Amino acid sequence: MWKGVSVVFAIALVLANGEPVPRNQKNGEFSRYYLYNSNVTGVPLLQAGPAATDLKEDVPTVVLVHGHGGSYLTSLNLDVRRELLESEDVNVIVVDWSIFASMTYAQAQAAVLSVAQYLANALINNGVPPGSLHLVGFNLGAHIAGIAGRLIGGVARVTGLDPSQSPIKLSITDAAYVEVIHTDASGTVQSNGIGEKLGHADFYPNGGRTQPGCANNECHHNRAWLYFAASIRDKTFTANCCNTISEKDSNTCRLSTLPMGTNRLSKTPCLSGIYRVNTGNTYPF
Template sequence: MIRSVFVLAIALAIATGDSDDTTPSFHRNGEFNRYYLYNSRVNGQQMSLTTQSSDIIQGVTTVVIVHGHEESYQTSLNPDLRRELLESQNVNVIAVDWSIIASLSYSLAQNSVLSVGEYMAGFLALQNINPASLHLVGFNLGAHVVGVAGRRLGRVARITALDPSMSNVRLTSTDANYVEVIHTDGSSNGLGVQIGHADFFPNGGGSQPGCWGNDACSHNRAWLYFVASIRDNTFNARCCRTIRQKNLDRCRGAYLPMGGNELIKTPCSSGIYRVNTRSSYPY
């Protein structure tokens, strides 16, 4: 009940622009972010917002996971992706929880993307993590949050955007050295347009096998495919010269694996890829 009243107060403040200074209050909503660390030393340790963690393993990749609208660090892609990463690789995983803001209406959550991403960038800078070892992963609105964070940090190795949704602030290919986008519901929840260095369109990027016109199912396939790619990546996508070639399933260019945790990939000149999947795990 207390949380519900708190969230309602935040929503009213954003909607009315109430603030104790001249800055609209949603510009400070990143203050509500929380961060949880997972690696071979700790399992879900809440991290201090003001001090550098001594439990971050140096010299390995750090994967930062950002959930989407109406989710939290314990829902959607987070538990499955953390498990696959930690069981198969020596990595740090930082789960970002912005659920207090993400639980609001889509329009209000969307208005906070910039703030959430900027505060996230400040937190990661405080942790003194080498940007060249950072892999930022975001689903839905979280895809744009990681874009903002990468933009602010600079020189981030990789961003993976999982079916990014509509947003006033958008991820771009300049937000990391390598930006990979997986589009699975481009006709409804997702953007469905090229915004990265490599844009993957499984099964054409629209309705996914086994989802039978269920847009939410197709939307979630982006993170399900990504999770499935971590241990044994069989998503060998073909380069397409044009979007039309992608739509017609006539791509004959070089292969590039979709997903995975590699920090460096070299996409084809068009950056357009298609891979066809099955309807159930491991797809």
């Protein structure tokens, strides 16, 4: 039987990856979790359990984690949750860590490890099976999703939607399959995302730096979750494998294909794990 992830273990695990530890290890206790499926709508889950009786068995569970400035009521959660519930038989758990996410970026970033640790505990205590678990995070939420997967162990999939700068990062070892979608990785002061390869498959729509139809970095950044939402029901983003980042940048990728996004728990990426797909400028792109 699983036991909760202790603070000491969480710190040791992060230190083993050479990552600094935030000072306040109790930030995550203020997070809230809401369960949605075909039977219930927004039922609060308790951090310490007992196991949630409303959790549907034998179906995948998708966890949505917002980023800096967000909450469980932001469009990311509302739109992705709707697409999932209307197209599949799933549990959707929406995380709200808005108390710290609403603070400065530095303060929110300092809360990442603790929020991830408490999320891991909540999923374990509520009896969510890791083998059918898909953790999805946007911005700093991408790193929270990854670290939670790392702490739980045996998680099927983690998806990072335009991960932002953080000393504690999503890693390829956080789940059996880790996918990352980069949309605002221009490297300028204004950019929100990071372009480095983090997962088994890293997708760079339109090169990963700017997105068609966008006039600012916030729009480029948000396209990551919009592409993900569209991929669930409305759109198949067939991406080509690239041998190198240079091929990705020059739009000359011609190797095997892989669909970007979706709720598939397992995919088999090419050797490089680098993918490019070109999109339209309006939903569903």
